Amino acid sequence: MIFDGLTFLGESLFGYRATAAELLARMDEAGIDRAVVCPVRPRGYHLGPANEHVADAVREHPERLVGFARVDPNFGEAAVGEAYSALGQLGLSGLFLHPWEETFRVSAQLVDPVVEVARQRHVPVIVAAGYPWLSEGLQLGELARRFPEVTFIATNGGQINISGLGQTDVELALAANANLLVQTAGVYREDFLEGVAARFGAERLVFASAFPLMDPRLELRRVQWAHFDEAAKAAILGGTLAKLLSR
Amino acid sequence: MKARLLSRSVTIERMILDAHLHVDDIPALGWKMEAELCVRRMDEAGIDVGIAMTITDWPEVNPDSLELVAEACAAYPGRLWAFARIHPWYGDRAVDALERALTGYGGCYRGLKLHPVTTLDHPAGKDTLRLIRKAAEHGAPTLFHCGDEPLTTPLAIAKAAEACPEATIILGHMGGYFHADEAIETAERFPNLVLETSAMPYPDRIRKAVERLGPERVIYGSDGPVCSPRIEVEKVRLAGLPEEAERLVLGENARRLIDQVR
Numbered sequence: 001m002i003f004d005g006l007t008f009l010g011e012s013l014f015g016y017r018a019t020a021a022e023l024l025a026r027m028d029e030a031g032i033d034r035a036v037v038c039p040v041r042p043r044g045y046h047l048g049p050a051n052e053h054v055a056d057a058v059r060e061h062p063e064r065l066v067g068f069a070r071v072d073p074n075f076g077e078a079a080v081g082e083a084y085s086a087l088g089q090l091g092l093s094g095l096f097l098h099p100w101e102e103t104f105r106v107s108a109q110l111v112d113p114v115v116e117v118a119r120q121r122h123v124p125v126i127v128a129a130g131y132p133w134l135s136e137g138l139q140l141g142e143l144a145r146r147f148p149e150v151t152f153i154a155t156n157g158g159q160i161n162i163s164g165l166g167q168t169d170v171e172l173a174l175a176a177n178a179n180l181l182v183q184t185a186g187v188y189r190e191d192f193l194e195g196v197a198a199r200f201g202a203e204r205l206v207f208a209s210a211f212p213l214m215d216p217r218l219e220l221r222r223v224q225w226a227h228f229d230e231a232a233k234a235a236i237l238g239g240t241l242a243k244l245l246s247r
Numbered sequence: 248m249k250a251r252l253l254s255r256s257v258t259i260e261r262m263i264l265d266a267h268l269h270v271d272d273i274p275a276l277g278w279k280m281e282a283e284l285c286v287r288r289m290d291e292a293g294i295d296v297g298i299a300m301t302i303t304d305w306p307e308v309n310p311d312s313l314e315l316v317a318e319a320c321a322a323y324p325g326r327l328w329a330f331a332r333i334h335p336w337y338g339d340r341a342v343d344a345l346e347r348a349l350t351g352y353g354g355c356y357r358g359l360k361l362h363p364v365t366t367l368d369h370p371a372g373k374d375t376l377r378l379i380r381k382a383a384e385h386g387a388p389t390l391f392h393c394g395d396e397p398l399t400t401p402l403a404i405a406k407a408a409e410a411c412p413e414a415t416i417i418l419g420h421m422g423g424y425f426h427a428d429e430a431i432e433t434a435e436r437f438p439n440l441v442l443e444t445s446a447m448p449y450p451d452r453i454r455k456a457v458e459r460l461g462p463e464r465v466i467y468g469s470d471g472p473v474c475s476p477r478i479e480v481e482k483v484r485l486a487g488l489p490e491e492a493e494r495l496v497l498g499e500n501a502r503r504l505i506d507q508v509r
Contacts, residue, residue: 161396162395162423163362163364190474190475190478214448218448218482
């Protein structure tokens with residue numbers, strides 16, 4: 001079973017877009033069975049309707065899609081209310097934070113109230129990671145340190161740097177926080193992924209395509225053609241995420 | 248006159264040339280990239296020829312870096328060629344080292360590699376321009392690391408392209424994660440810029456680059472062996488280029504660039 005740890009649904013203010021039909025078609029083309037789907041920041045600017053849009057898609061395709069709720073900690077109590085509502089009434093399965101598109105530092109304490117909701121509801125938090133100044137490796141580590149009961153899943157391997165300059169900070173964050181996992185989409189480089197599996201265990205890696213920002217066919221190959229053993233590959237491609245979301 | 252790779256293309260209809268491979272040993276980072284691994288990864292990906300370069304600069308931090316890559320090329324004749332990575336701040340010594348590389352070492356050196364994050368010299372700094380011009384005297388291209396960091400963005404490197412219109416300048420990684428569109432737009436303005444595809448994760452940007460710049464100005468590279476050359480070839484294939492364009496991007500364009508070195 002191949003379980004994609006990150007896709008997006010809706011029309012983003014920042015120009016990327018996908019409908020549920022397009023998402024399912026790309027999953028079928030790539031051979032992906034299930035996917036976590038997150039809202040984009042919509043052109044209407046408000047995340048509430050975007051969370052409802054994702055919940056609708058999940059209701060229509062419960063076997064294929066698992067929805068996460070996107071909240072903006074800058075909104076304080078309103079964001080906390082949105083998190084409770086999305087995880088309760090809407091039935092979504094985790095929280096998604098995007099420090100770059102919403103503009104907040106992920107290690108800042110203003111993030112804590114929404115993460116506290118995830119802690120109470122026993123759901124994971126996906127963080128759009130590796131963005132300079134806002135969600136770099138050690139900043140993720142700092143958030144993970146404050147909430148050891150919450151599982152954090154960092155996108156982009158936790159580092160977006162095509163010189164590899166962010167890798168050491170992510171490795172330090174992984175070493176210090178057993179509750180931090182990283183996704184595989186777009187990661188520089190394959191030996192970084194192989195090193196994470198060797199040093200921290202394959203269960204710290206989660207396959208993700210980041211569709212429509214990235215190409216699911218290529219991102220699947222990034223894991224399938226990396227030099228993991230078969231058990232590690234199975235965990236990364238879906239085993240770990242399925243276990244995490246079944247809790 | 249140096250041996251021409253062209254002779255190889257007589258027997259290989261569709262060659263794949265990886266324009267960006269690394270051979271180096273950096274214990275501080277735990278990065279070990281041996282020629283043998285490069286060739287093994289090339290074989291996995293069906294790559295015929297690769298261009299290797301160090302990650303460290305000559306003479307700091309590796310005064311033996313030119314010999315290191317030349318030895319790798321000598322161990323795999325016809326499979327590996329080289330770009331010389333040289334720190335521009337060494338003035339006449341740096342220029343002499345490049346001249347020595349491009350005229351010696353059995354003819355393996357076919358270009359200059361610069362990574363301004365390690366040299367801290369702006370792409371349009373006077374010392375860097377001296378090296379680019381020296382390379383151009385030999386018809387050799389200059390490959391820049393072109394990503395998202397300061398000193399490496401497409402617009403910064405375009406200042407060098409503007410100052411050295413006689414030089415062919417390759418934007419390695421074609422702008423990285425956030426500057427791929429800017430790399431394409433910049434290359435539209437400066438005809439001496441060529442885009443190299445390694446590591447940036449978007450097949451559709453390769454297609455866009457070919458459509459906007461023409462198929463002759465995009466070349467395949469992997470940043471291997473630790474970025475997977477096989478996955479990087481697949482990225483080019485997923486761009487869905489017309490057959491002739493894909494052939495040019497995967498090998499012919501880069502072969503032409505290194506064949507013209509004199």
